[in-house]
Amino acid sequence: MTRPTALYRAIRWLCLGATLVGAGMAGAARDAGAVQGLHHDLAVRLDPGSGELFVEDTVAVEGGGDLAFALARRLAVERVLVDGVSVTAVMQPVHAQRNQWRIPLGQARKVRTVVVRYRGRLDALPAADHREVLHGLRPSADPRGSFLPGGTGWYPEIGAAHFTYRLSLDLPAGQRGLVPGRLIAERNEGGRYRATFAFVRPAEAIGLMAGPYQVREQIVERESAEPLRLRTYFYAELADLAEDYLAAVGRYVELYSRWIGPYPFTEFSVVSGPLPTGFGMPTLAYLGADVLRLPFIRGSSLGHEVLHSWWGNGVYADFERGNWSEGLTAFMADYTYREQEGPEAARQARLELLRDIAAIPPGQDPPLRQFTSRSHGTSQIVGYHKGTFLFLMLRDLLGAPVFDAGLQRFWHDRQFTVASWADLERAFEAASGRTLDRFFDQWLARPGVPRLRIETARSARNGPGHRIWVTLAQDQPAFTMTVPVVVTTPAGRTEYPLNVDGVRQEFVLDVPARPESVSLDPDFRVLRRLDSAEMPPTLRQLMVDPRTATIAASAAEEMRALAAELARALLDHPHAIADGGSWRGDSPLLVIGLSADVDRFLARVNLPGRPRQVGIRGTAQVWTSYQTNGKALAVVSAASVDALRALRRPLPHYGRQSYLVFDGPRVVERGVWPAHSPTWHFAEKEQ
Ligand SMILES: [Zn+2]
Structure with missing residues (x-):
């Protein structure tokens, strides 16, 4: 190692x-x-x-x-x-x-x-x-x-x-x-x-x-600590951004000082550099001038770096026994900012994290404890995303006030020393008065994540209300966790936290009105492997899959060449353009062509057709769906050769989308198809 x-x-x-x-x-x-x-x-x-x-x-x-x-x-x-x-x-x-x-x-x-x-x-x-x-x-x-x-x-x-x-x-x-x-x-x-x-x-x-550099400075008075010196060291052409950056740093310092404990240093500077990179160090963030102009830097990356003043540069991670600091920072920064936008943005953020986790091939998903620092994609997903979920589930388990008390205790006891996962566990145990070794052992030491499903459910009238019997199942060996299920009745939604610890378990729930459906973790609060219905197809799935084949739906030589060029820009592992006539439907598929040719091809080989959301609007439409064999499908449909050529630069940047409408190189509409969590629909008549 x-x-x-x-x-x-x-x-x-x-x-x-x-x-x-x-x-x-x-x-x-x-x-x-x-x-x-x-x-x-x-x-x-x-x-x-x-x-x-x-x-x-x-x-x-x-x-x-x-x-x-x-x-x-x-x-x-x-x-x-x-x-x-x-x-x-x-x-x-x-x-x-x-x-x-x-x-x-x-x-x-x-x-x-x-x-x-x-x-x-x-x-x-x-x-x-x-x-x-x-x-x-x-x-x-x-x-x-x-x-x-x-x-x-x-x-x-x-x-x-x-x-x-x-x-x-x-x-x-x-x-x-x-x-x-x-x-x-x-x-x-x-x-x-x-x-x-x-x-x-x-x-x-x-x-x-x-x-x-031109230096701009703001001194922030603090109640029980020395004044704080905030600075930007910016190139002259970035002068218009300095005030915004100083204000943003000030807000982040205040947020985390209140949440964890006083900011442990007396300065924080944002420094511009000539190269398009970014580095975090104690008391400063060093960022390329072009990077500083990106809007998401002030909105999240900067806050993430400010928070490392506590986690990473304030309490040091014990790299030999696992790096907890990235997961905790990602949870309290990146994820928290999505929570601040509202419940729907937070749910979307959790879904995105779980989608990334689901993209790790089974068996290549190491335990969180093995994460030491970011080196490649899988390691980053494990350290940041699984780490975020560990802290999210811990907060759900303990409640926010106790969780925060644990964080504050950890900070108080461990600042400017090296700390391990075990030290974090001890702080949360002391704050909550409960034993957490099973929780930490399971989520830190076990490879993979649970795969949960509703095996069966039935309901019957029970006095003035109704009773539901629902059987949850998971793969062997079972994980122990609290899984929220949501029962929908004509009166509304009710959430039931179920304590799962077996491969197959039946739960009995009493509900006030006749149930319509029961859904498993529809808000994505549990670290688990999503099933395919929960993962509406996005371009990224095809972009990263080494098996993705490309078919040019239009026969003209110029169109084939353009399709090949677009496939090279889009796919991590582009293959030669396959022949539409011999398509056997055994791999993820990217179809590229003029609109009429695309529609004809999809109909001929029995693939799902053009969705209403995109129609033939704009100059080009891109959409994803699943083939009947469950493999992903993406279609790029253009009104003309020029419209297709205009997609080459912008399209690779939209991997998270399920569909897009372009006007020339400009996106005029985009979105992700809705996700459906495992749901059991009850029959009209109760058994
Ligand atoms: Zn970080």
């Missing part, structure tokens, strides 16, 4: 949605020396124009033997002093991008002051797009924006221990810069910008950013 590096904890790819999801990062070479009480005092001079970096690091270390540290290969040590005496550092390459340096400290175990002076020339920004940047994160210096990420060896990396630091930064006039932590001082002097920062909590890495 590759151990997540400190880089992951201290600098995290922001959760910006699929387009910006990062690939894994190269691990830092670390020497697990027995260094304790580590403190760096760094004087950093950076000239973005020339790329020249000059640093003097004064380290207080406790311990004997050799002091080993890693430094990027571009940087050369010029001088080392131990307690004021010059010593020779021995260099050894350990990694494609870094060297290891060793300094003899002597035998006595006492606190020593080591001064390391080093310099080098950093690369300018890569010209390529962010994908390339994601694969080899290196410190770079550039007048448009410098970024020296933590874990890339731009400062001496000593052991794997936490450390505190103070850093003074010296930049040419016109540039501003920062590192995570409290701003102690800043001034413009002698044609230079100088600022000093201190990080007094245990840090795992230091990220440094600089650029031609």
Whole structure:
């Protein structure tokens, strides 16, 4: 197992949605020396124009033997002093991008002051797009924006221990810069910008950013804590967004301070960068200028990052025993914002999470405890989505006041220490006075998720009301959980929470009026594998399925070529265009063509026809449905060659939709077909 590096904890790819999801990062070479009480005092001079970096690091270390540290290969040590005496550092390459340096400290175990002076020339920004940047994160210096990420060896990396630091930064006039932590001082002097920062909590890495920024600041007074300094470090062209960002950060800090406990730092900054990426660090979020313009950043990603000030950067996740911080943050940020929009938006959010979970092939769905950090799609779904559901079900079980008391206790007891799932469990047990080990064990340790169904149901008159016998079933081995079922009568809907713990169980429910139907978890509050009726088909199903075949319904050579081009843009695994005449109907199918040809083809091979919702409106219509064999079907129907060509760029962005109507490249209508949870309809006559 590759151990997540400190880089992951201290600098995290922001959760910006699929387009910006990062690939894994190269691990830092670390020497697990027995260094304790580590403190760096760094004087950093950076000239973005020339790329020249000059640093003097004064380290207080406790311990004997050799002091080993890693430094990027571009940087050369010029001088080392131990307690004021010059010593020779021995260099050894350990990694494609870094060297290891060793300094003899002597035998006595006492606190020593080591001064390391080093310099080098950093690369300018890569010209390529962010994908390339994601694969080899290196410190770079550039007048448009410098970024020296933590874990890339731009400062001496000593052991794997936490450390505190103070850093003074010296930049040419016109540039501003920062590192995570409290701003102690800043001034413009002698044609230079100088600022000093201190990080007094245990840090795992230091990220440094600089650029031609305009700084906007807002000081927020707090009742029982020091004032809070909110800042934007934005490029001039983003000036119009600064006020909105400051206000949004202020709102998020207030929300979570009230919900969990006071914000644990004295600053939060939003920093713009030249590349289309996003990183979260303690006390700041660093985002590409183009990314900052996306509306969902202020609406959710920013709040998610602010919340990591508590979960992740305030209480550290125990990566060896599972990362709880992403699930808890996703629940209290991303999911919570959908709840704030209203019950229908929250239900839709739960359905989307369960749909993603259902897309994991059975048997490849690892336990939540195995999630350590985001590395690929499945791992992200497990860590974020299953995590969200764990906390949602826990809140449903305990009630919101007790759940919140558990969160507050966890924060109070564990801030600035490493905590595990077991620590969370203990906090919720203390707050609720109940034993939760079965709940946590089951949802953390078991692979897969339950698959629930209504096996049978009947009803009969019972005194003035009616009685229902309903049998719920699930796959072996059974999960234990509370499953809401909803009974509909002419008088309305009534919800019954049923405690399920067997493979097949009958429940008896008394209802006041004659029941019409009983539905299983129609509001999607339980972590479970949806059945296909609950998953109205969307484009994404066909886009990710490696078996999806494409048929060009129009025979003209130009149309076939366009269909192939569209299939390549849309599908993760495009195959050659299949021949409509030989279609056997044994795989998911994408049909592309002119409207009349499409309708003719669907009728000829007995596939569901054009839905009323799309008709022949606009210049092109796209819809999904199921073939009679249960496999998904998507149809792209265009009024002309030009109308079809206009879909190539926009269409791949609409994977979550079931149907769309286009006018040229513009979407004029879209939607998801309704989902039907497992429902038993009672006959008119009771048995
Ligand atoms: Zn996160």
